[in-house]
Amino acid sequence: MRPQLITWKSKRALDGGFALGSCFGRVSGLSLGMCAKDEDIVTSAAVFGGVLFHLHVFPREVPEDGLFEAEWARLDAKRAALIVPLEAAGIAIHEAEAQPQIGDWVMDVIVGHGDEEPLFIGAHRHSTQTHPMAGALPRIAMPKEAPSRAYLKLEQALAWGGLDNDRVLFGKTALELGCAPGGASYALLRRGVRVIGVDPGQMDPMVLRFTGPNQARMKHLPISVGDLGEEPLPRQIDLLISDMNLAPPSALRYIEWVQNRVHARHFILTLKINDRAIERAIPSFLQQLGKFAPGELRVTQLPANRREICVVSGV
Ligand SMILES: C[S@@+](CC[C@H](N)C(=O)[O-])C[C@H]1O[C@@H](n2cnc3c(N)ncnc32)[C@H](O)[C@@H]1O
Structure with a gap:
């Protein structure tokens, strides 16, 4: 064992199909x-x-x-x-x-x-x-003007989900729950994705002013996700992102509620893992999420994730 590397001995023979199956093991074999x-x-x-x-x-x-x-x-x-x-x-x-x-x-x-x-x-x-x-490890550098590390997190999540190409993203619409100050939105706008962001927190004015390729702009709804009820939303969103700093049970309730309205084809979700009880409950959160996600769940702790994991899912 050395920092960031763990080895185990197995009592039984392991074949090439061996997979550790832990979201905390970024590469295993x-x-x-x-x-x-x-x-x-x-x-x-x-x-x-x-x-x-x-x-x-x-x-x-x-x-x-x-x-x-x-x-x-x-x-x-x-x-x-x-x-x-x-x-x-x-x-x-x-x-x-x-x-x-x-x-x-x-x-x-x-x-x-x-x-x-x-x-x-x-x-x-x-x-x-x-x-x-x-x-x-995608080779991504954070631009100096990006307003938060969420830029790096989002770009790493796109690479993990195989979504980091124009064919999937260009000209599409994303809805981000918990978007302030705007690092992830800025990454999406730069890729020509229109963004609707929901957060009572303050957005970086640079992101609100920014126009990406294909006239991609950001619309900020300065409210809590719970107050989205009256807001008109598109009937179909391409990408639903959540980065709200809420415990997973609350975040998942909101995400399911929003997904029932917008039928997103892809999810990029951050689940905050703030204590051991939450960590132990990860399998049950994933089971719950699997019931309304658009496809197979892929779960990992990205290099830029701190006490959180990233879940990607798509049709
Ligand atoms: C980690 S920050 C998000 C960073 C952001 N994704 C970015 O790219 O810069 C978490 C955000 O979740 C927001 N948040 C927490 N609860 C929320 C809720 N119920 N509805 C909307 N946003 C919420 C907070 O205001 C905070 O700005």
């Missing part, structure tokens, strides 16, 4: 041991038996504000160095840009601080419940 030298990667790769795999190289520890350019450059250099002995041994891998498809094998190479820590090597199979990016 079978351990292939450690590599002290780059050349040792060839021995670990033997487990794939000649099947093409993706090589994901990522840091063991991730600061909550993400990684800076210099750290990404160090990781990219490490990936390039690992490919040399693999190629020399005739082991082919997918291109760095290729996103894993369901069922593809991924070799996870976990890089510690400095060069003295050995590499930790693991393997997992990509599924609907695993992140397509190395270390579940």
Whole structure:
């Protein structure tokens, strides 16, 4: 065990279909041991038996504000160095840009601080419940003018949900419950998404003035979600977002009530996990949510999440 890395021993044999199944484990898989030298990667790769795999190289520890350019450059250099002995041994891998498809094998190479820590090597199979990016880390930087860290949270959630492309988002409408001061709304507007935001709190004036591509603007309803009853809302919303700092039982009640009106095709929800009792009740919250969500639930704790988890669902 080292910061942000936990290993367990299993009493029974585990096969390639092993999945930890915890929303708090961002990447999990079978351990292939450690590599002290780059050349040792060839021995670990033997487990794939000649099947093409993706090589994901990522840091063991991730600061909550993400990684800076210099750290990404160090990781990219490490990936390039690992490919040399693999190629020399005739082991082919997918291109760095290729996103894993369901069922593809991924070799996870976990890089510690400095060069003295050995590499930790693991393997997992990509599924609907695993992140397509190395270390579940999209390379997103927060613009200086973004009014809150929710910008980063929303962008990471879009990447996790496979929603980070124009085909899904451009020209669409989002309804955000708990939108102030506007970090997430700003991220959506920049992607050409119209936003209706509900929050009695103050919005950043820059976000209210901002016009994104496709004339995307924000409409702020300065009220509590409980007072939405009289407000006209579109009959269909593309994306329902909730980031209200309410305990999950109250937040879920409101989300279900709103969903019955707007029939959103996608959800991005933050559930606040403020104590152990709430943490233990996560499975029952998810069961409740599953009854009215638009599709399968995908749950994770994003790098930018603090005491909260992110649930994504879509048709
Ligand atoms: C974490 S902040 C949201 C950050 C925001 N998503 C952003 O992008 O900047 C939580 C917000 O939930 C709002 N909130 C709490 N209870 C609410 C309710 N019943 N209805 C609407 N908003 C609520 C708070 O006013 C607060 O602004």
